[in-house]
Amino acid sequence: MTRILTVVLLFVAPWLQAQNGQANQWCGTKDGKVAWLTEFQANPNVFSRSVDTLYIPVTIHLVGTSIGGGYFGVRNLLDAFCTLNQDFEPTNIQFYLEGAINYIPNTTYYNHNFDTGAEMMVAYNVPNTINCYISSSPGENLCGYSAYNLGVALAMSCIQPDDHTWSHELGHFLSLPHPFYGWEGYDHDYSTPAPEQINGNLVERVDGKNCDIAGDGFCDTPPDYLNYRWSCNNVGQSILSQTDPDGVKLKSDGSLIMSYSSDECSYRFSDEQIAAMQANALTDKAEFLYDQTKRFPIYSGPVVPVFPGEGDTISNYKAIPFVWEPMPEATHYIVEYSINPLFTSAVFQFTTVGNTWISSSMIKNKTYYWRLRPYNAQYTCEAYSDIHSFTTGDQLSAIEEDFIDGLSGMTILPNPIRSGDALTIILSSERVMELNTQLITPSGDVVSSMHWQIGQGRTIHQLELPELPSGFYILKMGNATGQMVRKVLITH
Ligand SMILES: [Zn+2]
Structure with missing residues (x-):
């Protein structure tokens, strides 16, 4: 079983990212208010809430150019997924990376655009997972969009x-509209009161009387009419005042992630938004909940x-x-190495499952x-x-002694090997011979000892390993004519 998932080689500093272009980039979600949410908001109390997470x-899809360049880096992906x-x-919903990254x-x-x-x-x-596609651009001037029950596209x-x-975008995928729902694409003179209705x-x-049937239909998200990127003031509200159909002034709440406030303002979902997302997961996305580990x-x-040990010199530089x-709790690692101690250039980066990685691209001295x-x-x-x-x-080669009369070949598989697995040794011999086989710890203790009768030609032997430290x-x-010595790397 190969324990290596993907390999990404970086010759330039991977943190040289494009500048954040969000000021002019919007959300392209076209779902409006999904039918599921209309049903939920008509009678939210019949839907359950989860006390458990x-x-x-x-599923992560990283999209690159046809020649395989331009991919969003794995370290950036981990940072974004962390955020x-x-x-x-606070929503009692957590996401996990399912399967390997799809390039x-x-x-x-x-x-791309909506059609492509x-x-x-x-x-x-991949069915029953939220499929997220990360590419250079999911549409002109778009940061991303969600297509309900299809997938989510994101600009890196x-x-x-x-x-x-x-x-x-995942808020959208879990049924949430913008708090300014209805205003998308509407051209309004904000110095005048808002109309009673927009596009039906x-x-x-502001008085809250129509909060359950107007805007996003949530009563704990206050009125918001701003359908473009906006920055907030020092109390997290829009700088621009808006006027509701009654002539009452309002400022938009910049703390809501579903608003168009800039990223330094937004950080939360409201309680009613959280209830809707949980209910959506438990009903419309019930089949997604197959692994609650x-x-x-x-x-x-x-x-x-x-x-290698700290400060070691490794002679056999071709395969280190x-x-x-x-x-504890880690299943994957990014391994990075460089001849630059600051890791600012010529960084080789690999992603591996488990606690080993073999490099065959190092240079000597x-x-x-x-x-x-x-x-x-x-x-x-x-x-x-x-x-x-x-x-x-x-x-x-770092092998010190390597001769047994009549033995012309020795191959050891696998190497590294997991503790407790069986080591396969393939021998090629010109004649029948006796061989003593020993597995010895780095400090010289013999942990396994066998006496083998070797036949002529190619023979295969198994050495069962006990549980051993890495x-x-x-x-x-060896026998009376000489001995052969190999290093075996045991891992967990
Ligand atoms: Zn949106």
């Missing part, structure tokens, strides 16, 4: 760590390297395994620095670890 699976779950923490190299989808976006979603959607420039675009939708008034935050401590003690970023499907906020270093040597072990085989 609801865990909802999200998403933090925004949703889609397609320039048409990289800068829908085509992409139909082609790649709008899901930086301090942005709430992803939370906004009642305009919400509670996951736990990563234990953030220093990395304990197993190999990285092994570290597993971090260099000092390398490496660090980890642990995560699991739900917790992606952990920072990079402390940094460790080692030096490469200039020999391709580290390098020596596999020693």
Whole structure:
């Protein structure tokens, strides 16, 4: 079983991101008020609320150009997903990364529109998960959009760590309209009172009398008529005053993630919005709730390297395994290494499942620095670890003794091997011979010893390993004519 998910190689500083272009970028959701929400708001009390956290699976699709460039980086993805779950923490809804990241190299989808976006979603959607497509542009001047029960498209420039675009679009996907519902695309002179209705939708008034049937239909989101990006004042409201149909002045509430206030203003969903999203998950998205496993935050401590040890010189630079003690609750790691101790350039980055990674792209006689970023499907906020270093040597083989008369070949599989698994040893021999086989710890203790009768030709042998701590072990085989020694890396 391969334990490696994806490989991403970065030759430039990955934090050189496009500038946040959100000022002129809007949400392109065209769902209006979905039928499910109309039904919910007619009788919210018959819908249940969850006291337990609801865990909802999200499938990530990273869209690049047809030649495979321009993808949103995995570290940026983890940062954005961290913000998403933090925004949703008060809602009792948490998202988890389902399956591996799906990379889609397609320039048409990289800068798409509604039609090509829908085509992409139909082609790649994983059922019963929220499918999120991250590309350069999901439409001209758009930060993203949600297509109800189809998928969510996001511009990579709008899901930086301090942005709430992803939370906004998932709010839509869980049935929420904008608080300024009805005003989308409407050209209004804000110095005049709002009309009674816009496009058949009642305009919400300040006195609250029509709050359940006007605007977004939620009574704890105050009237808001602003359908463009706006910045808030020092108390989190719009700077622009608006006038309701009764002539009463109002300012919009910038704290709501579903509004068009800028990202430094918005941070929350209202109680009624939360009730609607929970009910939507429990009814319309009930099939999404197939895995309610509670996951736990990563234990953030220093990395304990197993190999290479701090400051080691590794002669066999062509294939250097990285092994570290597993971090509690981490299932995945980003591994980064560089000859630059500040990691500001020439950073090699890999994503791996489990606590090992083998690099075959290092060069000789260099000092390398490496660090980890642990995560699991739900917790992606952990920072990079402390940094460790080692030096490469200039020999391709570090085997000291390598001769047994008549034995022409020895292959060991797999290597690294998980503790408790069976090691397969393939031997090629010119004649029948006796062989003593020993597995020895780094400190010289023999943990396994066998005597084998080897037949002529190619023979396959199995060595059952006991449960052993991670580290390098020596596999020693020999008889009166000589011995062969191999390093075996045992991991967990
Ligand atoms: Zn929106």
